[in-house]
Amino acid sequence: MTVAGAGALGLSTALALADAGCAVTVCDPLDRGQASAVAAGMLAPVFEAALEAQTAPAFDILMAARDLWPGLEARAGVALDRSGTMAVGDEPWLGGVRGALGRLGVRGIDLPRRTAQALAPGLSEQFGHGLLVREDWRLEPRAALTALRKACDGAGVGWRQTAVEGVGEADWLVIATGAAQGPEQLAPELAALTPIKGQILRYLDLRGGGVSVRGEGVYAAPASDGLAIGATMEAGVRDTQPDAKAIEPLLRAATRLFPALEQATFGLAAGVRAATPDGLPIVGFSEAPKVILATGARRNGWLLAPLVAQVVAACVTGGEAGPYARRFDPRRFEGGA
Numbered sequence: 173m174t175v176a177g178a179g180a181l182g183l184s185t186a187l188a189l190a191d192a193g194c195a196v197t198v199c200d201p202l203d204r205g206q207a208s209a210v211a212a213g214m215l216a217p218v219f220e221a222a223l224e225a226q227t228a229p230a231f232d233i234l235m236a237a238r239d240l241w242p243g244l245e246a247r248a249g250v251a252l253d254r255s256g257t258m259a260v261g262d263e264p265w266l267g268g269v270r271g272a273l274g275r276l277g278v279r280g281i282d283l284p285r286r287t288a289q290a291l292a293p294g295l296s297e298q299f300g301h302g303l304l305v306r307e308d309w310r311l312e313p314r315a316a317l318t319a320l321r322k323a324c325d326g327a328g329v330g331w332r333q334t335a336v337e338g339v340g341e342a343d344w345l346v347i348a349t350g351a352a353q354g355p356e357q358l359a360p361e362l363a364a365l366t367p368i369k370g371q372i373l374r375y376l377d378l379r380g381g382g383v384s385v386r387g388e389g390v391y392a393a394p395a396s397d398g399l400a401i402g403a404t405m406e407a408g409v410r411d412t413q414p415d416a417k418a419i420e421p422l423l424r425a426a427t428r429l430f431p432a433l434e435q436a437t438f439g440l441a442a443g444v445r446a447a448t449p450d451g452l453p454i455v456g457f458s459e460a461p462k463v464i465l466a467t468g469a470r471r472n473g474w475l476l477a478p479l480v481a482q483v484v485a486a487c488v489t490g491g492e493a494g495p496y497a498r499r500f501d502p503r504r505f506e507g508g509a
């Protein structure tokens with residue numbers, strides 16, 4: 173069995189397949205994933221559903237995916253930060269967030285300014301309080317890729333540093349190639365994907381500590397390799413070149429939250445997310461023989477990875493794919509989006 177792509181989806185899937193007793197080889201011309209390596213690593217079902225109307229209907233799926241992470245933490249040693257995520261902003265915006273949480277059945281914890289500042293060092297004085305949600309977690313993407321790869325090694329997964337161009341001798345080919353363009357010829361369902369470029373800033377001198385913060389049009393993740401501020405959503409853009417103009421709104425929003433960022437230096441990274449018309453991934457059998465799809469996770473690929481892996485493993489073993497597999501059906505866009 174061949175898995176094309178060594179990002180979050182490919183590695184999680186390879187591990188699930190190997191654990192199910194399959195002989196697996198992962199092929200990727202890179203060794204670190206593409207979007208997966210630059211992501212912020214938030215496992216954020218609540219704020220993703222609360223802040224984005226398109227994502228709200230998928231809240232049940234996102235929560236189910238998050239609930240699979242402790243299993244992957246135990247299996248592969250991927251460390252999870254469960255300290256939570258706090259919304260901070262002007263009162264009308266925060267009121268809207270509170271309302272959205274209520275519609276999801278989640279209660280945020282209102283924190284006074286000083287407590288909010290203790291949880292997010294450097295937070296501006298201009299905000300009266302924060303709204304903490306314990307359900308949203310975080311991981312460190314690069315460390316998680318390393319841990320998943322090590323777990324795959326231990327499970328007997330083989331590696332080839334090459335691009336997959338066809339099914340070849342494989343009994344199954346799992347396409348987990350993110351937003352890459354080459355594999356489109358391997359499965360017609362990949363035509364439903366569009367790219368969304370994401371730029372993310374990293375303040376290398378501001379490491380770790382505190383909870384993740386959600387502001388209006390921005391998030392801040394206190395990663396060990398530098399505070400991550402993200403991320404742009406540049407629909408239809410596929411390049412990974414830095415674009416100073418596109419990050420201006422992000423910078424403005426970030427320095428409103430954390431005024432000291434105005435003087436701080438940052439590095440810029442970009443990745444390309446693969447998105448479907450409904451924002452959910454395409455996971456399952458392709459019309460193309462022997463091909464299974466595991467891509468299109470848009471801005472929640474890390475969060476969704478263990479659920480995607482579970483569905484692919486069920487396809488291969490004939491096991492129970494669970495209640496969400498139908499909503500990932502790769503053929504759901506046939507006849508137009």
Ligand SMILES: Cc1cc2nc3c(=O)[nH]c(=O)nc-3n(C[C@H](O)[C@H](O)[C@H](O)COP(=O)(O)OP(=O)(O)OC[C@H]3O[C@@H](n4cnc5c(N)ncnc54)[C@H](O)[C@@H]3O)c2cc1C
Nearest residue numbers: 177179181205207208212213214336350370443473474475
């Ligand atoms: C700036 C940014 C921030 C993000 N933040 C978050 C976040 O906080 N939380 C979250 O859950 N998600 C986040 N995401 C989304 C997440 O990163 C993606 O959804 C996820 O990484 C997709 O993983 P993947 O394995 O599908 O793709 P990728 O990580 O892109 O990996 C695809 C791999 O396929 C390989 N490949 C391509 N063509 C071939 C071929 N022909 N043969 C073999 N291999 C091939 C590529 O080299 C690449 O390594 C973010 C994305 C960006 C860009």
